Amino acid sequence: MEPAADAHDPRTFTMDGRDVPFEAGQTVLRAALAAGRYVPHLCYHPEFDPHGSCKLCTVKLNGRTVASCTTLARAGDEVESDTPELQELRRNLVQFLFVEGNHFCPSCERSGSCTLQAVAYDLGVMAEHFSPFFPDRPIDASHPDVLLDFNRCILCELCVRASAEVDGKHVFALSGRGAQKHLIVNAESGRLADTRLAVEDKAMDVCPVGVILRKRRGFLVPIGERKYDQRSIREIATANAGSSARPPAAREP
C-alpha cells in the first residue's frame, strides 16, 4: 500500500463517535489500530495485503457493513465498530469457526498464544452456542521439524500468502469449495516432508491458530507465560498506537 503524495495531510473519520486520523491510502482497520482503537480481526496481518475473508473486522460505514481491513478510509465517514450488534455478529463468526473445526484448547500447544482463542476471550465468548461438527481431519507429522494439525485451520490463508509471497515456495494452498474447503500441502504425495518448507520460513510464523507447529518446542514457554496470558489481544494490538515501531517480539512457542 503506497502512501499518496498527501500522506501527511491529516484527515479524520469518526469511529463510534470519536475522531480517527488517517493517512491517504490507509484502510479503516489500519488507521483504527494506529489510533489505538481495537477492531477484532483474524485474517489481517500488517505485513500482508488485506484478505477480507474472516469478516471479523466488519464495521458499519455510513450504515453499510464492510470489512474494515479492505476499505479505504475517507474523510468524514462515520464508522460504527464497538456496538452490541456488531460484537454479537463477531461472536457468532468466532463460534462458527470453533464448531467447524476441532478446537480442543486443553491439548493444543498454541493455547495462550492463539489468536482465535485470544479474540474469543476479548469478545467474551463463553461457549460455542452451535452444535459442534467434530469433523474428521488428519494431522501430518511427516516433516522432521514441523507438525501440521489440520483440525484447527480457520482458512485465513496467511500461510498460503507467506509461503507464496515471502518464501517463494508455494507450500500451502486451499482446495475444495464451501464447507469442503480445506488446507492442502503442495506436493505430489500431499505430505509436508515432500515440500521445501524450512523452520526459518515466514510461513512458520504466521499461523494464528495451532495448525503449523514446530516440533519439540510446544511447551518451551509454559502455560501462563504466553503471549496473551499477560496482556489481552486488545492491549497488544493497540500497544504501539501513534508510533510506527513494530510491537515487541512476544514469547511464542
Add this chain to the structure above:
Amino acid sequence: MAADHQKLRVATTSLAGCFGCHMSLLDIDERLLELLERIELDRSPLTDVKRVGPCDLGIVEGGLCNAENVHVLREFRRNCRVLLAIGACAVNGGLPAQRNHLDVRDCLQTVYLTGAGIRRGFIPNDPELPLPLDRVHPLHDVVKVDYFLPGCPPPADAIWKFLNDLLAGRTPTLGHGLIHYD
C-alpha cells in the same frame, strides 16, 4: 434455621468429566465457608445425595458420553431453575469428545479385545452399564443451558467470580485472565 430458607439450593454433578471442575470449586478454599452461608447443597458428589430435587441452581460438569449422562442431565434441567455448564467437557465435549471421529464399536474392540496385552478380553455388557453414545455431546446439544463457564478446569477465582455474580443476580462476566479455554 430461619436463615436457611434464604439460602439458594444448589445441585452439582459430574457426567463425562474427571471431577477436575469440582476440585477447582473446592480450590476456592476458605471462601467455601462464605459460599455455604449463602447456599445449601442438594444432590452433589459432596453430599452423596443420589437424586436431584427442586433447586435454584444446577452445576453440571462433563459432557454426554452415555445414556445415563443424558438421563441425569434431563433430571437436572427439570429440577433446576438455572443450569450452569462448567468446564470444557460440559461446554464443548472436551477430552471425551476426542473419540468422536472414531467408530464406537472399533473403540470398544480395541480397548477390550484387540489392544496390547489383552488376553480373554470381552466387551462389558452388563445390563446395569449405561450404553455409550455414538458421539460425545456438549450439554447444550440436549437441553437448554443458561450459563457456560469454560476452562479445563475453570480457575477457582473464575468460579468464585461467576457464582458471586449469579448469586447477586448479575449477569456473570469474566475479564481477561479469568476466561480460559485450557
